[in-house]
Amino acid sequence: ASPEPIYLGNNGTATRFLTSVAALGNAVFTIDGDTRMHERPIGPLIKALRGWGVDIRSVSDTDCPPLQINSHGIYGGQTILPEGKSSQYLSSLLLVAPYATHPALLQVEGEVYSKPYVAMTLAVMADFGIRVECTQDFKSFSIPQGRYQGRTYQIEGDASNASYFWAAAAITGGCVTVSNVPVLSLQGDIGLVPLLARMGCEVTQSGNGISVSRHDRLEGITVDMGNMPDVVPTLAVVAAFAHGKTVISNIAHLRVKECDRLHAVVTELGKMGAQVEELSDSMIIHGDGGENLRGTVIETYKDHRMAMSFAVAGLRVPGVYISGERCVAKSFPDFWERFALLS
Structure with a gap:
């Protein structure tokens, strides 16, 4: 048994993946997090695991952590993953499915977000010996039993x-x-690079990496970023330095990240003097080349991507201070040391 709760802070990735891994055990596990994690939904994953015979519940009955899992392995058979705001529910289920006691079938309802991450999950599983059959739209999966x-x-x-x-x-x-980010990477966020090219940057392949440079002015673009939500803050900050309107759409799922990332980006850009509109599932940045941007204290909301994105703005705008800058440790512990090398 797990005598103490498995505490994961505000780490949504670890919470979603370890929930399914814990279901493979033979003990009672409690998976917990911080106050924000208690607000982040995980109901679709709970329902899908129950369909595979897992005894799992939201302790507060909110479809959010903390979770209690009375683990006796995963039975398998057919289950349904209801529509959710994260592809990680799907990746979590796929990764553990080969260890079910019966062949596993998985049906997905509604829109599949961040499809490149699903493709990457399937590619990694295949590289380690498990080949999953699925439909082209990632709505139906047949996962064989096996061992990585x-x-x-x-x-x-x-x-x-x-x-x-x-x-x-x-x-x-x-x-x-x-370096070490190939042009043909399966990572969804590699899609930022061609967006920067559309805005006026020059992109070249440099060995096993990618170089980005700019000589002309940046221009606003319209883009659906449903498949690369984690780089929305990055593009939004760049858009504030572009000329003209940038529309970033299909990003409602940003509201259930480490913070309500859609609202946070709009708020902090506004504090810098940018003209930004917030809609339910999109944002519009009216760029003026950065001419009217000003320094301010940026609130990170304990969100690593907020800190790193707005640090970039400080390269052009004097007086940008990042509050709670240590939150970058979640994904990039030496970010500030690396970032200093740009000077």
């Missing part, structure tokens, strides 16, 4: 964290190369 096979595996650099350095090149008119 150990191997030597090359891990790419993190495209999400690389985004801040490419954005730095876009905003300052410099050139930044990030």
Whole structure:
């Protein structure tokens, strides 16, 4: 048994993935987090695991953590994943399904968000010996029973964290190369690079990495970022330095991140003097080339991506102070040391 709750702070990824892993055990597990984590929904994953015979409940009956799992393994068979705001529910289920006691079938209702991450999950599973059959729209999956096979595996650099350095090149008119992020990466956030190209940046392949530079002015664009939500703050900050209107749509799922990231980005850009509109599932940035932006204290809302995105703005605008800057430790512990190398 797990005598103490497994405390995961505000780590949504770990909470979603470890919930399914814990279901494979033979004990009672409690998975808990901080106050914000108690507000972040996990109901679709609970319902899907119950369909596979898992005894799991939301302790507060809110479909949010803390969760209690009375684990006796996963039975398998067919289950349904209701529509949710995260592809991680789906990845979590896929990764544990080979260890079910019966072959597992999974049906997905509604829209599948962040599809590149589902494709990446399937590719990694295949690399370790489990080949999943699925429909092209990622709505139906047949997962064979099996065991992952150990191997030597090359891990790419993190495209999400690389985004801040490419954005730095876009905003300052410099050139930044990030190595070990291949052009043909399966990571969804690699999609930021062609968006920067649309805005006026030059993109080149540099060995096993990607270089971004800018010589002409940035122009606003209209883009659906449903498949790359984690780099929305990055693009939004760049858009504040562009000329003209940038529309970022299909991003309602940002509201259940480490903070209500859609509202937070709009609020903090507004504090800097940017003209930004917030809609239920989109934002509109009216860029003026950054001419009217001013320094201010940026609230991070304990969200690592807020801190790193707005740090980039400080490369062009004097007097930008990041409050709670240590929150970057969640995904990029040495971010500030690396960021200092840009000077």
